[in-house]
Amino acid sequence: MAKMTAEIDDDSGTGFLLWGWIVVAALNLGMVTVSLAMFAP
Amino acid sequence: MVNNMANNRAQRPSLAQQIAASHPADQKLMAAYGIAGLLSLAGAFALAAVLVVIKTPALGLANGELYYRMLTAHSILGFVYWFAFIQAALLIAGAIALRHGGRLWSLKLGWLAFAFTAAGLVVNMVGVFAGADVLYTAFPPLAESFPATPLIYLGYLFVAAGAFLISFDFLATVFTWVERKSSLQAWKTMLGEMHISTFAAVCAVPLIFSIVLTAFFLYIPAFLWSMGRISTDAREFALNFRLTYHVMFHIIHYIPAMAMIAAAYVLVELTTGAGSIYRETVAKGLFLMYPAVVPPTFVYHLMADPSITEGTKIIGSALSLLVWIPSLLHMFIITGMMEAGMRSAGHGLFGWIRHLPWKNPAFASLIMGMTTFGIAGGLTAVLLQEQTASVLHGTFAVPAYIHPMVVGAASLIYMGIIYYAVTICMKRDLWGPRLARIQPYLLSVALLVFAWAGTLAGYAGVPRRTADIGFGGAAPESWQALMNVTMGIGGTLSLLAGALFFAVIGMTMFAGRKPASESGSGLATLALPRTREFVYTPTALIPGIIFVLVVLLFTAGAFGIMGNRPIQFG
Numbered sequence: 001m002a003k004m005t006a007e008i009d010d011d012s013g014t015g016f017l018l019w020g021w022i023v024v025a026a027l028n029l030g031m032v033t034v035s036l037a038m039f040a041p
Numbered sequence: 042m043v044n045n046m047a048n049n050r051a052q053r054p055s056l057a058q059q060i061a062a063s064h065p066a067d068q069k070l071m072a073a074y075g076i077a078g079l080l081s082l083a084g085a086f087a088l089a090a091v092l093v094v095i096k097t098p099a100l101g102l103a104n105g106e107l108y109y110r111m112l113t114a115h116s117i118l119g120f121v122y123w124f125a126f127i128q129a130a131l132l133i134a135g136a137i138a139l140r141h142g143g144r145l146w147s148l149k150l151g152w153l154a155f156a157f158t159a160a161g162l163v164v165n166m167v168g169v170f171a172g173a174d175v176l177y178t179a180f181p182p183l184a185e186s187f188p189a190t191p192l193i194y195l196g197y198l199f200v201a202a203g204a205f206l207i208s209f210d211f212l213a214t215v216f217t218w219v220e221r222k223s224s225l226q227a228w229k230t231m232l233g234e235m236h237i238s239t240f241a242a243v244c245a246v247p248l249i250f251s252i253v254l255t256a257f258f259l260y261i262p263a264f265l266w267s268m269g270r271i272s273t274d275a276r277e278f279a280l281n282f283r284l285t286y287h288v289m290f291h292i293i294h295y296i297p298a299m300a301m302i303a304a305a306y307v308l309v310e311l312t313t314g315a316g317s318i319y320r321e322t323v324a325k326g327l328f329l330m331y332p333a334v335v336p337p338t339f340v341y342h343l344m345a346d347p348s349i350t351e352g353t354k355i356i357g358s359a360l361s362l363l364v365w366i367p368s369l370l371h372m373f374i375i376t377g378m379m380e381a382g383m384r385s386a387g388h389g390l391f392g393w394i395r396h397l398p399w400k401n402p403a404f405a406s407l408i409m410g411m412t413t414f415g416i417a418g419g420l421t422a423v424l425l426q427e428q429t430a431s432v433l434h435g436t437f438a439v440p441a442y443i444h445p446m447v448v449g450a451a452s453l454i455y456m457g458i459i460y461y462a463v464t465i466c467m468k469r470d471l472w473g474p475r476l477a478r479i480q481p482y483l484l485s486v487a488l489l490v491f492a493w494a495g496t497l498a499g500y501a502g503v504p505r506r507t508a509d510i511g512f513g514g515a516a517p518e519s520w521q522a523l524m525n526v527t528m529g530i531g532g533t534l535s536l537l538a539g540a541l542f543f544a545v546i547g548m549t550m551f552a553g554r555k556p557a558s559e560s561g562s563g564l565a566t567l568a569l570p571r572t573r574e575f576v577y578t579p580t581a582l583i584p585g586i587i588f589v590l591v592v593l594l595f596t597a598g599a600f601g602i603m604g605n606r607p608i609q610f611g
Contacts, residue, residue, distance in 0.1 A: 013322030014233035017240070018225070020329045021232070025247035028332035032251040035288045035336065036258050 056138045056236055056307055061465050063137040064144050070151045071133040072466055075459070077159060078126030079546065082452070085119030086539040093532035095508055098521040100529075108508035109174035114166065116177040117196075120447065122162050125200050127455050128300050129154065129207045134462075135239040135303075136214040146213035154206035161199030168192025176506065178290075181282055182275030184267060194264040201256035208249045215243060237317070237324050241303035244328040248292055248299075248335065255289035284343070291339035295331055295364070297451040301414070302328075302371045304454050305407055309375050311461060312404035313397065314566045315382025317374065318576050324374050330367040338364055344430035351427075358427040365418065369585050372411060377578035385575040394580070398567045402477035402545075406457025409485035413449035415584060417442050417492055419591035423599045432603055438499025441492050441527070448535065449488035453481055456542055461564060463546055469553030470562035477545045477563065484538035491531030498523035500602045 060068075091111045094102055133151065137143050145151055173179075173189035179197075184190040215235075221227045232240065259282065265271045266278055306324070309315055317324060340357025343349055383393030398404045420442035423429050433439070464471055471477055503510055503520050510520050554562070 013320065013326070014229035017232040017322060017325055017329070018229050020326065021243065024244070024329050024332045028247040028251055028336055029254075031336040032255060032288065032292070035339070036255060036285065038284075 056134075056238070057311060057461065057465060059138040059141055059143070060134055062142060064142070066148055067133065067137045067145045067151075068466060070145070070148060070155065071130050071137070073155055074126045074130035074133065075462060077155070077162070078123050078130060079459070079543075081118045081122035081126060081162065082539075083543055085115050085123060086536060086543070088115035088118065089532070089539075090536050093528050093536060096510075096527075097525060097529040097532070098511065099525045103509035103511075105508045106174070109176065110169060110172075112506070113174055113176050114169045117165050117169065117193075118162075120177060121165075121197075121200060122158070123452070124297055124447075125158055125161075125204060128296060129158065129204070130462075131300055131304065131455075131458070132207055132211045132242055135236075135242045136211045139215065139218050139235060139239060143214070143218075146210050146217055150206055150210045154203045154210065156203075157199050157206060158203030161196040161203060163196075164192050164199060165196030168196060178286070179263075180286070181263070181266065181279040184263075185275045191264055191267040194260045194267055197256060197260050198264065201253045201260070204249055205253040208246050208253075211242060212246050215239075232325070233322070237306045237321055237328075238303035240325040241299050241306075241328045244332060245296055245299045247332045248295060251336065252289055252292050252296070255285060255292070259285045259289060280348075283346075287339050287342040288336070291342055292335055295335045297447060298368065299328065299331055301410070301451040301454045302368065302375075304458050305371070305375050305411065308403055308407040308454065308457050309378050311566060312401050312407060312457075312564075313379055313382055314569050315378040317378050318381040318578070319374055319377065324371065327367040327370050327374075331364075334360065334363045334366075338425075341425040341430060344425075344427050345434055354427045358425065358430075361425040362422065365422065368414075368418070369588060372415065372588075373578075373581050373585050375411070376581035376584055380578040380581045381575050382569055385571050385573055386569045387572040391580060400478050401563055401565075401567075402471070402474070402481060403457040403460045403564055404567075405478065405481035406453050406460070409481045410450045410454035410457065411584075413445045413453065413485045413488060414451075415588050416489060416591065417445035417450060419588060419595050420492060420496055421446065422592040423595045426596065429596070429599045429603065433499055433599070435504060436499035437503040437505050437524075437527070438496050439505050441495025441499055444495075444535075445488040445492045449485050449492075453484055456481070456484075459546060463549050464553065464557060464562075464564060467550055467553060467555075468557050469549055469555045470557050471545065471564060472548035472553045472562075473545045474563035476541050480538050480541040480545065483541065484535060487531055487534030487538055489531075491527055491535060494523050494526035494531060498527055500599065 088111045091107070092115060094100055095104055095108045095111070133145060136145055168189045168191075171189040171192065173184075173187045173193050175184045175187055175190055175193055179190060179193045184193070215231070216222075219227045219231050232243070235243070262271060263282060266273060271278070338357060338361045340349065340353060341361040344354055344358070379397060380393060383396060386393075386396075388396055397408070399408075420438070424433055424438065424442060460471060460477065463469075498520065499505075501517065501519055501523060503516075503524060510516055510524060
């Protein structure tokens with residue numbers, strides 16, 4: 001089974017997707033954690 | 042704008058082909074989730090029939106006790122389990138379609154996740170039918186009055202565990218796709234190469250993990266409290282339960298929103314054969330907006346809460362409108378895909394609309410789902426504003442918008458996917474293509490009638506979650522007329538459309554013509570002879586403009602109606 005290693009010709013914007021996902025995922029979990037800390041039942 | 046990446050992509054097998062070629066064991070798991078989801082939806086529709094009878098004043102059959110039990114089961118089956126199962130099936134489809142012949146990271150983990158979700162369903166239904174008439178919210182202190190309440194919280198913990206496990210399995214499948222894990226370029230390439238819909242799922246994972254985290258934070262103490270293991274006073278416990286609940290419940294709404302849009306990208310390709318003329322990175326980048334803007338906007342569920350300051354509510358209200366931006370832009374891109382594809386085949390400025398595959402039930406599901414989403418979305422924009430939300434939140438305006446959103450939009454678009462999924466997995470033709478052709482239009486129109494009359498009923502003051510709205514003859518006469526239209530016409534026609542869907546899908550499974558024909562009996566992709574290069578999509582701007590106008594119109598209308606009420610603001 002071929003694994004995904006090939007480079008594509010035009011990868012402009014893919015860095016944005018990678019770093020964007022990392023930042024947004026951290027931001028999302030951070031915001032939820034803060035909300036939970038504020039409203040713990 | 043057609044770049045090399047798009048050319049590479051065009052040469053690869055389609056998403057449907059990759060799923061069709063996937064391993065039978067993975068397909069079996071996906072089918073188990075799909076069937077469990079369909080059974081949950083069938084249950085939700087069956088219970089909705091009882092609710093329609095109870096809530097249609099002309100029938101005079103209002104029954105409080107039966108109503109709360111049916112409403113609790115209906116909402117848990119429809120909003121929790123139908124979505125939990127079908128969205129897990131979509132996640133598995135996204136995972137196994139990553140590459141030709143790709144496998145799920147762990148099939149055992151997938152089945153364990155399924156077992157947890159199915160156990161949650163059983164525990165919840167036992168709880169409801171043992172007498173926990175707590176509605177799906179199960180708020181304390183109300184929940185204290187029902188001995189079976191712990192089963193509701195326990196079921197929710199099971200389904201949260203199932204959602205976590207299947208999302209983890211999906212993420213692990215995506216990660217194993219990258220062979221050279223130390224290469225940043227390989228990770229970027231992976232995200233650039235995957236289908237838009239799969240990237241949407243990747244963006245939904247942080248939101249799902251947030252939901253699961255909040256669910257554990259909420260329901261473990263709630264379960265212990267309901268068992269008498271925590272001695273906090275019910276009223277005190279209720280305050281923070283409600284705030285935490287809304288953090289979770291708010292985020293839950295956006296999973297169907299994202300999955301629905303992801304499914305729309307798949308359907309537009311499958312039905313019209315159109316590809317994106319805009320850079321895929323833009324569509325993918327828009328999905329990144331959801332995890333960023335969704336969590337802080339939970340305030341809009343708490344506009345009537347006196348413990349939250351006016352300033353926070355105004356900020357929450359303004360931020361809430363942001364959550365529409367990615368959905369609106371996706372709507373533009375998807376409509377643009379259709380327009381560019383059709384106009385490349387030589388059709389004129391508006392003439393292309395007439396030539397769309399309106400008779401294909403999956404396309405009808407897509408287009409009517411998007412239309413219902415736009416109109417019901419206009420209603421949500423009224424409900425999430427600080428001044429209007431506090432007045433309307435306890436009225437029938439809430440079920441009047443949520444049903445077209447979750448059934449007429451998300452579920453209808455999922456139904457479009459299911460029409461394809463059943464024919465592909467069962468290798469059969471669609472049974473009853475004429476009935477299937479009617480179903481999406483009927484469901485959408487029925488729910489728009491429900492939304493229109495129900496919203497007017499809500500604006501007139503009809504309360505939600507009440508079996509009898511007559512109040513012994515003290516209620517205004519208009520209430521009965523509006524609810525007769527909402528439930529008697531809108532509700533009944535929605536049930537009919539639901540019955541049509543289940544008849545077509547059920548009969549296709551067991552009696553669809555085998556082997557399947559090339560056309561799939563009405564599901565064939567539209568053949569578009571490419572006669573020219575066309576990359577502009579002006580008509581696709583129109584739905585977005587109409588949406589903004591509808592929001593302004595509905596808002597002005599809501600303020601106008603409320604201005605005539607004997608209520609003082611401020």
